[in-house]
Amino acid sequence: EGCHLTLGDDRTSRTHATIQRIGHQYFITDMGSTNGTFLNDDPNCLAPNMRWPLAHGDHIRLGTTIALVFTIPETILHRP
Numbered sequence: 001e002g003c004h005l006t007l008g009d010d011r012t013s014r015t016h017a018t019i020q021r022i023g024h025q026y027f028i029t030d031m032g033s034t035n036g037t038f039l040n041d042d043p044n045c046l047a048p049n050m051r052w053p054l055a056h057g058d059h060i061r062l063g064t065t066i067a068l069v070f071t072i073p074e075t076i077l078h079r080p
Contacts, residue, residue, distance in 0.1 A: 011035050011063035019054065019070075026072065027051040028060065035063035 007016075013033040020027050029051050030037035036045025038061040039052060046052050054060075058070040 007062070007066055009063065009065055011065055013063075016062050017060075020051070024076070026054040026070070028054050028070075033063070037062055 012035070013031070015031045016033040017031055017037045018029050020029070028037065028039065028046070030046045030048045032048040038045055039054075040059050054070050056070070056072045060068045060070055062068070
């Protein structure tokens with residue numbers, strides 16, 4: 001399974017970041033982007049090519065302008 005999202009912003013890289021689900025956990029990886037990937041209020045960008053865990057409600061910023069809120073569907077969020 002896969003999904004690709006294209007963002008019309010010059011400050012995001014062609015392949016900026018990936019989000020993966022491994023088991024019941026989600027991870028984000030910056031793919032060596034030019035302007036960085038940021039998580040929540042941390043002013044430092046994520047280190048490239050390293051997986052970082054995501055939680056429901058995390059704020060993701062791609063480059064300097066694209067902001068997203070990561071949400072996990074209710075059916076997955078409340079699994080034991």
